Amino acid sequence: MLAAYLPGARNVDLREVPDPVPGVGEVLLATKASTICGSDLRAIYREHLGEGPEAYQGVIAGHEPAGQVVALGPGVEDLQIGDRVVVYHISGCGLCADCRQGYQISCSSPERRAYGWQRDGGHSDLMIANRRDLLVLPDSLSYLDGACVACGFGTAYEALLRLDLSGRDRLLVVGLGPVGLAAGLLAKAMGVTEIIGADPSPERRELAERLGAATITVSAAQGSEVDAAIDCSGAGAGQLSALQNTRRWGRVVLVGEGGRLSVDVSETIIHRQLTIHGSWVTSTVNMADLLERLDRWGLHPADIVTHTFPLAAAAEAYQLADSGASGKIGIVWQE
Structure with missing residues (x-):
């Protein structure tokens, strides 16, 4: 599969890598949309901060993905092949006080891993996510809507x-x-x-x-x-x-x-x-609430997306996002 990495100095590295296989409690997704965040630009694309929660570990980039379930790892029984999901972009320990309230963003365990920072993210044709990090996308919202919700909204x-x-x-x-x-x-x-x-x-x-x-x-x-x-x-x-x-x-x-x-x-x-x-990101609880409210409000987060690119043009997408003159930039896959 094709995947994008961010080596720093405003470069994007496209590579062909093996397709991943889901393990226990994991889900394999076909990525459908993966948007670019200002944090990606500030802390990875331009330079690598290298410390704390923003330490980039040379993984596949992209922490704002939405996709379709294509395979289930052992122990995942409440999702089905074909389900449409948003990825909450931090996978915490699941046991600390913050994780128990849904704020994996504030997990202080050394087990904490953010997609696109310390574990492979959504700038790839396929990605692995923990089941507990997935929220079902309402039918009224597109994959690009979902990607915008994953962090920004x-x-x-x-x-x-x-x-x-x-x-x-x-x-x-x-x-x-x-x-x-x-x-x-x-x-x-x-x-x-x-x-x-x-x-x-x-x-x-x-x-x-x-x-x-x-x-x-x-x-x-x-x-x-x-x-x-x-x-x-x-x-x-x-x-x-x-x-x-x-x-x-x-x-x-x-x-x-x-x-x-x-x-x-x-x-x-x-x-x-x-x-x-x-205020730092959100919780899975409030993100689920937001998805439901967007459905009721008839509000589409993808309205703020001004440009979309295929994964093969990720370098162009990042260059435009870094210009500071556009709205949201999305990397999308054809249905």
Whole structure:
């Protein structure tokens, strides 16, 4: 089968490798869609950070896959050949407190392995996944929808849950990349009627307005005085903007990875009585809830995908994603 690896220095290495065979508790999937995440770009494509949960171990890339079940390993009895599934992209120990709550992302066991980082991911014709990491995809959602949920939409949904949003809130979304677009669309579905999107890229601002992910867009948020803000930029300036443009007693969630934040804590946070959350991906519980709600809302995450490529053109796909001027980029397989 064909598989893509990320050796660093903005290169993509395509290789022919043997087809995998599922073991006990594992499932073999025919990959149907595998989208590109900003974390892939920041921590693997451009360079290899090499430490902690972002340590890339030279495996098949791609941590946002969706696919179809083609074989079941011993002990897997609740799925059938042909089932359509989304892969939750971290496989934890299954025993720690975080895993028991569905937050495998926060598993602290040395057994923790992320698809596309420490174990083979979805940039391949076939992939192996643990049964406990799979969520069934509703019939109304496409494989590309599912791939978008696997990380980006799941991450945005978790962050919005932390903000406890309602129709009373005026929301600021800082950074209109794929996660910011997801946050805007989900907030709208959750009843928020006024969403300010901030991004220096005119292409991304135009896309956010066209998709309805923001009611108004600006190149930089200034004096917004919103009730709640979410930073999806992963940049220190964006994170500070989210804090400074939230009203007294407001709520802020930081979800964009990376960046260093320098802030006058007393003036910006303490005296203004802000509540600040850090939110990292989501849980399998909330991802399952999101899939069900997307079905009811009639919302398709793939709407934020602006370009798709076959696996053979993965290098071109990564180059475009790294340009920062597009929406979500997907690698797809023909049905």
